[in-house]
Amino acid sequence: MSYAVDFKNVSTVGLESSPVADALAGLRANEARYFKNKYDYTFTVESAGDAKATVDWVHGILEQERDIVIASRPLEATEFEVDGIRMAYVFYESGLSINVMYTLADEGKRAVGFKLSDGMEVPEELASRFKFARQKSKLAGTIRGSYFVIKNEH
Structure with missing residues (x-):
């Protein structure tokens, strides 16, 4: 079942098993607000089990690009396209959020x-x-963030 993230009334729906559920819900709501304000897009997530293809795509990029395997259990994920960019998010039980920004044009970011x-x-x-x-x-x-540039085709 999909869930449209409400950034005005932040909820831990789907994230309850996380030891930092409130903070993770706030992080998810922060992303929802960004996409609503910038692209007028409603940020919708589903359980990681229902979004297996998205989780597998993100995990494949991590492994192939940097040999990274995330130890925490994925709870939710989403994938969508805005403004010629394929976006994917995975939210983990530990409180980690990983996003992939993949422009569809050859010379993109x-x-x-x-x-x-x-x-x-x-x-x-x-x-x-x-x-x-x-x-x-x-x-x-307080959100702590980092990133790396994807070098290969995925």
């Missing part, structure tokens, strides 16, 4: 972004590879 919910530790599989910058959000508290 393609990157993987990592965001850490307020209160979670940096996952071991990312700690030695990335430095995380801090950003304040009214919905999500």
Whole structure:
């Protein structure tokens, strides 16, 4: 079942098993607000089990590009296209959010972004590879983020 994320009334629906569920819900709502304001797109997620193809695509990029395997269990995912960009998000039980921005044009921008919910530790599989910058959000508290550029076709 899909869930349209409400950024005005933040809910932990689908994220309840996370030890940082409130912060992860805020992070998810922060993304929903961004896409509504920038693209007038309603950010909708579904359970990771129902979005297996999306989760597999994101995990495949991580493995092929950087030999990264995420230890945490994926809870929710979404994939959509806006303004010629294929977007995918996976939200994990640990509080981690991974997004893939993949422009469909040959000469576009393609990157993987990592965001850490307020209160979670940096996952071991990312700690030695990335430095995380801090950003304040009214919905999500302090978000720590990092990214890498995708070099291959996926």
